[in-house]
Amino acid sequence: MSNIKYTPEELSLALGEKFPPTGQQAEIIAAPLEPMLVIAGAGSGKTKTMADKVVWLVANQLVRPEQILGVTFTRKAAGELSVRIRAKIAQLVATGLLSEEETRDFLDPAVSTYHSYANTLVQDHGLRLGLEEDSALLGAAQSWQLGHTVLEKYTGDYHHLNSATSTLIDAIVSFSSEASEHLVTAPEAHQWIDDLVLRLRALPMDAEKDKAPTQVALKLIDKLASRATIAELAEEYTREKKKLGVMDYGDLVAHAARIAQEVPAAALAERASHKVVLLDEFQDTSHAQMVLFSQLYGKGHPVTAVGDPNQSIYGFRGASAGQLFRFPETFPIVRGEEHQIAHVKHLTIAWRNTVNVLSAANQITAGGSPHTGPVTVKPLEPSAFAQPGRVILNRCATVRQEAEAIADQIISESRKAVDEPKTSAVLSRNRSQLSIMGEVLAERGIAYQLVGLSGLLSTPEVTDLVACLHVLVDPLRSDKLMRLLSGARWRIGTADLAAFADWSRQLERRRAKGLRSAEVSNEATGAQENVEESARAELNDAASLIEALDFLPAEGWQSAAGRSLSAEGRLRLTALKEELASLRLIANDDLETLIREVERAMNLDIEVAVRPWVDQASSRANLDAFADIVRDYSRNAPRVELAGFLLWLEQAAEKEKGLPLPSEDADPLAVQLLTVHASKGLEWDIVAVMSLNDGVFPGAKSDRWTSGDKALPWELRGDAKDLPQWDTDQPALKELLEAESILKTKLRTTT
Structure with missing residues (x-):
C-alpha cells in the first residue's frame, strides 16, 4: 500500500486525540488489506482500534465509509461501534484532511448484529431457496410454546422418556437449534443416532466376560434411544415451523449459510458492497456463522476478526471458541496462486483494570486449556496509568452473609470517596443471588438497580405474585x-x-x-x-x-x-x-x-x-411489565390456562433469564446488580463478584453429549475436531465400540 498519506500516529495527531495509538494498535490499524485475526483481551481497546482502523482506511482513501461492514453480537455493541465510527468520520471531515468533493457523498458504514446480517441475506436471496419473505422470527419463549404443542401431539413410543415435561420441551427446541447451528437436519441426526443404537444393541450380551457391556454402557444405550426420540420430535418441530411459516434463530443462520454456499450471486453482491469486513466477538460464532462468512468472504477478502477465547459466553447456543483458532486457515491470504494463513495480531494492554485486579485475572485465565497452532493467547498487561488497586477475598457460609459483607464493603469504600461518589456493581452468575443482594441493600437504605434486559421474574413483587x-x-x-x-x-x-x-x-x-x-x-x-x-x-x-x-x-x-x-x-x-x-x-x-x-x-x-x-x-413498573x-x-x-402459563414462565426463567425488565436510565449513584454475562464491556470503581464457588462460577465442566436429553452428537457438529474425542471423554461408548470391534475381528477370524 504505497499510496498511504497518513500513518495511524499522524492521523491521531491531526484529529487532536489525547492518547495516540499504541504500537500494537497502530500495527492493526495500518495492516494490509488482507485477512487478519486480532486476539483482543478484556478492556484492551478493541472498539476504539476498530473505529480508528475505519477512519485510517477512509482518510487514506483505500475505501469509502459505506463500503465497510461491521458485525457484532448485540444491538448495544453494534450501536456503540456505529456511533464511534460515525463520530470519528465526522471528526475526520471536520479536519479538512479530505476535500469537500471527496467527502460530499459519504454514507454511513453498515454495522449490524450477526442475526440481523443473516436476516437481511435471507430477505434478499431467500426466494432462490424457496424461503418466504414474510416468515416470522420466533423468540425463545415462542419457540418453547411451539415445542410444547409438538410434545402434546406426540403419539409415538414415549415410555423411555423419564424427564419432566419442561425438560423435554427444552430438549426438543435446543436439539433443533443446535442441529441448525451446525448445518445438520433433524432427520440426519435422527438417522445417525438410530444407526448407532442398532449397532450397539446388536452386540452379544454373552461376549467374553471381561468384554461384556457394563450396566453403565447398557444405560447409555437406553439414553441414546431417548435421544433418538428427541430427534424425532425435533423433526416434527421443524415441520410445524414450516407449516406455520415461522423460523427460529437457528433456522435463520442455517438458511443464510445455505445461501452463501448455494447462491453465487449473493457472494458476488456482498463482496462488491463490502470491500472491508470487521467481525467482532468472533469467539462466539457458531459453525453455521463460520460457514456463512467464509463462503462469502473467505477467498482472501479483507476480513478482520476480533475475539478472545477467554471471553466466550455463547457456548449454550452452539458457539465454540475453537472457531477462532481455525480462522487463519479458514480465511487464508490469497496472493495469486499462493495461499497462506491469515495474519494474527494481539491487543494485550488492559486499559480499565488496576494492576492487582489484572494480576488476579491472569492467574485465573492461565488455568485454561492450552492451544496449539498459529494462534496464541497472551496474558494482559497493565497500562502505564494503572493504579495498584485491591482484590479482597471474602469467605462466607451463606449467600446472605456474602451479600451483607459486600454491602458493608460498598458502604466503607463509598465513605472514603472525597472528590466524587464511586460507582459500584455486584455481579453474579445467578439471578436469585442478585435478588438477595437487592434485599440486603434495601435494608441498608442503599439505592440499587437490577440492570440488563432480563430479571423481571426475580423482582420481589413479581416473585410473590407468581x-x-x-x-x-x-x-x-x-x-x-x-x-x-x-x-x-x-x-x-x-x-x-x-x-x-x-x-x-x-x-x-x-x-x-x-x-x-x-x-x-x-x-x-x-x-x-x-x-x-x-x-x-x-x-x-x-x-x-x-x-x-x-x-x-x-x-x-x-x-x-x-x-x-x-x-x-x-x-x-x-x-x-x-x-x-x-x-x-x-x-x-x-x-x-x-x-x-x-x-x-x-x-x-x-x-x-x-x-x-x-x-x-x-x-x-415491574407489575405493569408482567401484565x-x-x-x-x-x-x-x-x-391459555394457568398451569400452562406457569410452565412457560419456568422455562422463560431459564431460557430468557427471567423475562425483560422495564427499561430505566442508569443511575450512577445506585449499586448496579447484573449478571457476569451482561457486564461484559462495562466498568465501575468498585466491583464485587458473588459466589466464586466451584460448580457455580466457574461452572461445572461441560457434560458429555450423551448425558441429558438435548445435545447434538459431537460427531455431527461442525467443530467436532475441537471437541474431546471418544477415547478421552466417552468411556462407556468407547467400551461398546471396542466390544463391536472385537466381535468383527472374531467373525473375520472364523470365516
Whole structure:
C-alpha cells in the first residue's frame, strides 16, 4: 500500500486525540488489506482500534465509509461501534484532511448484529431457496410454546422418556437449534443416532466376560434411544415451523449459510458492497456463522476478526471458541496462486483494570486449556496509568452473609470517596443471588438497580405474585407457599412455622394410616391393586403444606413435640386460607383478570407504592411489565390456562433469564446488580463478584453429549475436531465400540 498519506500516529495527531495509538494498535490499524485475526483481551481497546482502523482506511482513501461492514453480537455493541465510527468520520471531515468533493457523498458504514446480517441475506436471496419473505422470527419463549404443542401431539413410543415435561420441551427446541447451528437436519441426526443404537444393541450380551457391556454402557444405550426420540420430535418441530411459516434463530443462520454456499450471486453482491469486513466477538460464532462468512468472504477478502477465547459466553447456543483458532486457515491470504494463513495480531494492554485486579485475572485465565497452532493467547498487561488497586477475598457460609459483607464493603469504600461518589456493581452468575443482594441493600437504605434486559421474574413483587399463582393450582408447591408465609405481608414467625410443619406431617401420618386400613378391608374384594394405586397418588400429596393450610387444626391442637399455633399465627393462616380459596374460584377464568385479582388481593400495588427507594411514578413498573407479558402470552398461546402459563414462565426463567425488565436510565449513584454475562464491556470503581464457588462460577465442566436429553452428537457438529474425542471423554461408548470391534475381528477370524 504505497499510496498511504497518513500513518495511524499522524492521523491521531491531526484529529487532536489525547492518547495516540499504541504500537500494537497502530500495527492493526495500518495492516494490509488482507485477512487478519486480532486476539483482543478484556478492556484492551478493541472498539476504539476498530473505529480508528475505519477512519485510517477512509482518510487514506483505500475505501469509502459505506463500503465497510461491521458485525457484532448485540444491538448495544453494534450501536456503540456505529456511533464511534460515525463520530470519528465526522471528526475526520471536520479536519479538512479530505476535500469537500471527496467527502460530499459519504454514507454511513453498515454495522449490524450477526442475526440481523443473516436476516437481511435471507430477505434478499431467500426466494432462490424457496424461503418466504414474510416468515416470522420466533423468540425463545415462542419457540418453547411451539415445542410444547409438538410434545402434546406426540403419539409415538414415549415410555423411555423419564424427564419432566419442561425438560423435554427444552430438549426438543435446543436439539433443533443446535442441529441448525451446525448445518445438520433433524432427520440426519435422527438417522445417525438410530444407526448407532442398532449397532450397539446388536452386540452379544454373552461376549467374553471381561468384554461384556457394563450396566453403565447398557444405560447409555437406553439414553441414546431417548435421544433418538428427541430427534424425532425435533423433526416434527421443524415441520410445524414450516407449516406455520415461522423460523427460529437457528433456522435463520442455517438458511443464510445455505445461501452463501448455494447462491453465487449473493457472494458476488456482498463482496462488491463490502470491500472491508470487521467481525467482532468472533469467539462466539457458531459453525453455521463460520460457514456463512467464509463462503462469502473467505477467498482472501479483507476480513478482520476480533475475539478472545477467554471471553466466550455463547457456548449454550452452539458457539465454540475453537472457531477462532481455525480462522487463519479458514480465511487464508490469497496472493495469486499462493495461499497462506491469515495474519494474527494481539491487543494485550488492559486499559480499565488496576494492576492487582489484572494480576488476579491472569492467574485465573492461565488455568485454561492450552492451544496449539498459529494462534496464541497472551496474558494482559497493565497500562502505564494503572493504579495498584485491591482484590479482597471474602469467605462466607451463606449467600446472605456474602451479600451483607459486600454491602458493608460498598458502604466503607463509598465513605472514603472525597472528590466524587464511586460507582459500584455486584455481579453474579445467578439471578436469585442478585435478588438477595437487592434485599440486603434495601435494608441498608442503599439505592440499587437490577440492570440488563432480563430479571423481571426475580423482582420481589413479581416473585410473590407468581408464588401465589403456583399455590392456586399445584398442591405440591409447598416451596411457593413458604415464600408467602414468611414474606413481608403475612410474616408467620419461626415458632408458628414449626408448628404448622408438625401439623402437615401429622396429616401425612393420618392419611397413610387410613390408606393401610383401606388396603386390608379391600383385600378380600380383589380391589387391592386399585387401592395401592390410589395410595401412591395420595401419598405424593401427603406432606403438602398447601393441604395443611386448607385443613387447619382445631383450636387447642398440640403436636407430639409440644408445639401449637399462636392465636396471631392462626389468625393470619386462616386469613391466607380464605384469600386463596376465593382466588381458586376464578383460577380457570380469563388469565389477565386472574392476575389483576391476585395482585389486588395481595395488596402488591400498595406494597410497591410505599417503598422509600422507588419514586411513585415508576413504582408499578415491574407489575405493569408482567401484565404485558401475560397479555402477550394470552394472545399467542395455542391454549391459555394457568398451569400452562406457569410452565412457560419456568422455562422463560431459564431460557430468557427471567423475562425483560422495564427499561430505566442508569443511575450512577445506585449499586448496579447484573449478571457476569451482561457486564461484559462495562466498568465501575468498585466491583464485587458473588459466589466464586466451584460448580457455580466457574461452572461445572461441560457434560458429555450423551448425558441429558438435548445435545447434538459431537460427531455431527461442525467443530467436532475441537471437541474431546471418544477415547478421552466417552468411556462407556468407547467400551461398546471396542466390544463391536472385537466381535468383527472374531467373525473375520472364523470365516
